Amino acid sequence: MACPENMLFLIVLFISGVLDCFGQRDLITTMPDRLDVLTGSCVQIPCSFDIPDQHKDTFNSTILLSGVWIKENFGRLPDNVIFNSSKTVNRYQGKITGNMSQMNCTTVFFNVTTNYTNIYFLRIESQPYHATDPDKSINIVVRDLPSSPIITVSGEVKEGTPVSLNCSAVAPCPEHPPELTWTLPTQFTPENQLQEKSDQTKSVLSTVTFTPSYLHHEKNITCTAVYPVGTSNKTAEHNMMLNVSFSPKDTSASISSADPVFVDSCVNLTCSSTANPPVTTFTWFKISECKTQVASGQSYFLNVTVGDGGLYYCEARNSHGCGKSNEVQLAIKGQEEPVNPKVFEIVGKTLGLIFLFSLIVFFEWRRRTSRLPSGFDMTDRSQGLVGMNSPVGTVCTNQATAGEEPEEPAEDQPEEIQYGDIDFSKLQTKETPATAQDRVQGQESEYAEVNVTGSRAQLPPLNNLDELYAQVN
């Protein structure tokens, strides 16, 4: 019977004890939990206090208030008092810089030594009010060497996209803040400022913005903080290696045999490139009247047949774009040197020009003589011009966007008339002004009728009218 009563008594005692403890908080101080300080330097403790309601009547802020700092164990007065603002000589050299009447107890201690490392409590004394806050203390950690500044990077470091870097160094002694300097592989103008964190501690922030290039990949960057301490300096730095992502660069194609090779022998074409992230696809092309994709993979191993002679190049691609290589020649013993494709191009263009011109003249004549829809013939034949007019290798030039170029089905934009791509405009300029003017109206109606979609590179060769009709919506 006695047992439960005792327990009940103990619980009541415990609860009242807890309540007492809450009631006993006669002073409420606000300061950071921890400060990291440099030997020989100063430390500023951001501090403010408040008087609980039950003491508001005994507290008079116009009466001289003294601030007392107690280390370790606030119960052991006066042994542990290290600073008393009412005294002129103290164990710690310091000063309350805050306005105590405004409940600002901000304090600075000078010439800090490692044995200052401890926890500290604040006590406020006036007449008749005096109290210590037992629930809040600050941990001061004094070190001989400053802590390293911290570099932060805004997002992904990508070639051509401006990136900003922050370097932040704590300034426990705001009177002597650290000076921040950068080492970067490029030109920059830093912007420095003194910052205040949410717990009122100070730090120096330096921001630089620069546009990385692929040449900056794997280069070190450094932010150095120089802390003035007395007559000397103490430095700390943060090193970081840049990881710049970039589209394939220095793409080059090589051939295992520069000399002419026999039919049925083996030849190895190899593509090399540097990219970050690494190249995901290598594609091989053979240059002919239309460029043709012949293989994929970093090396193209081929058992030579009669038709294999010619110029080859490769394209390397990663998520950021692509790079096109030089051309390498596969020469076959006993075969003529392949005709330079430029010759084909010139001949093709000239023929195309003449052909187109006669076509235009023909159409204008037909359009005026009959009102039959006549656009199909024209687009059908102009198909041939697509190959001739698109210079080999233009696909891979736009390195910035090529990677994002989706191979989405053309049906997604049925309104778009992709034939706008055909290089009529260039040819048009070579016409006489009179025919060109005539053509402008004709061109529109013809284009409107043919709603074929698909990009230039993806167009299948159309060999006859039936195929073309099949693609007309």
Ligand SMILES: *[C@@H]1O[C@H](CO)[C@@H](O)[C@H](O)[C@H]1NC(C)=O
């Ligand atoms: C505070 O002290 C001043 C001067 O000592 C006195 O004039 C004033 O009335 C006091 N205020 C309160 C609220 O007691």
Ligand SMILES: *[C@@H]1O[C@H](CO)[C@@H](O)[C@H](O)[C@H]1NC(C)=O
């Ligand atoms: C602070 O100094 C004043 C004036 O000398 C003194 O009256 C008071 O007791 C001191 N406080 C402590 C906690 O030592």
Ligand SMILES: *[C@@H]1O[C@H](CO)[C@@H](O)[C@H](O)[C@H]1NC(C)=O
């Ligand atoms: C307290 O005083 C310090 C030093 O004078 C000052 O820097 C700080 O801004 C003050 N804090 C507030 C809350 O006024």
Ligand SMILES: *[C@@H]1O[C@H](CO)[C@@H](O)[C@H](O)[C@H]1NC(C)=O
């Ligand atoms: C401290 O604050 C009080 C009240 O706001 C003001 O009268 C006094 O001049 C201030 N003292 C200093 C040193 O700024």
Ligand SMILES: *[C@@H]1O[C@H](CO)[C@@H](O)[C@H](O)[C@H]1NC(C)=O
């Ligand atoms: C702290 O150490 C210094 C020497 O580094 C010594 O002069 C001083 O008395 C020590 N102070 C305390 C409070 O132990």
Ligand SMILES: *[C@@H]1O[C@H](CO)[C@@H](O)[C@H](O)[C@H]1NC(C)=O
């Ligand atoms: C750099 O600091 C500024 C100001 O505090 C902040 O707005 C920005 O987001 C920071 N940038 C990075 C990369 O951390």
Ligand SMILES: *[C@@H]1O[C@H](CO)[C@@H](O)[C@H](O)[C@H]1NC(C)=O
């Ligand atoms: C770059 O920094 C690393 C450590 O972060 C260091 O080992 C390397 O030597 C530095 N390289 C250069 C070129 O400074």
Ligand SMILES: *[C@@H]1O[C@H](CO)[C@@H](O)[C@H](O)[C@H]1NC(C)=O
């Ligand atoms: C504190 O440091 C200053 C220089 O920063 C020096 O002039 C002064 O003598 C030092 N005081 C003590 C007590 O060591």
Ligand SMILES: *[C@@H]1O[C@H](CO)[C@@H](O)[C@H](O)[C@H]1NC(C)=O
């Ligand atoms: C300390 O660093 C500053 C620059 O931050 C420099 O001007 C000064 O000469 C340095 N002092 C010494 C003693 O190295």
Ligand SMILES: *[C@@H]1O[C@H](CO)[C@@H](O)[C@H](O)[C@H]1NC(C)=O
């Ligand atoms: C290349 O192919 C031909 C016929 O397919 C074959 O006879 C020849 O041995 C092959 N050469 C090599 C090196 O594999």
Ligand SMILES: *[C@@H]1O[C@H](CO)[C@@H](O)[C@H](O)[C@H]1NC(C)=O
């Ligand atoms: C082609 O050459 C590359 C590089 O020289 C080599 O890594 C690869 O194994 C070769 N391929 C064949 C099939 O020999």
Ligand SMILES: *[C@@H]1O[C@H](CO)[C@@H](O)[C@H](O)[C@H]1NC(C)=O
């Ligand atoms: C550098 O960035 C690339 C892509 O952004 C990533 O795949 C790679 O792991 C990164 N390398 C390092 C050392 O962080």
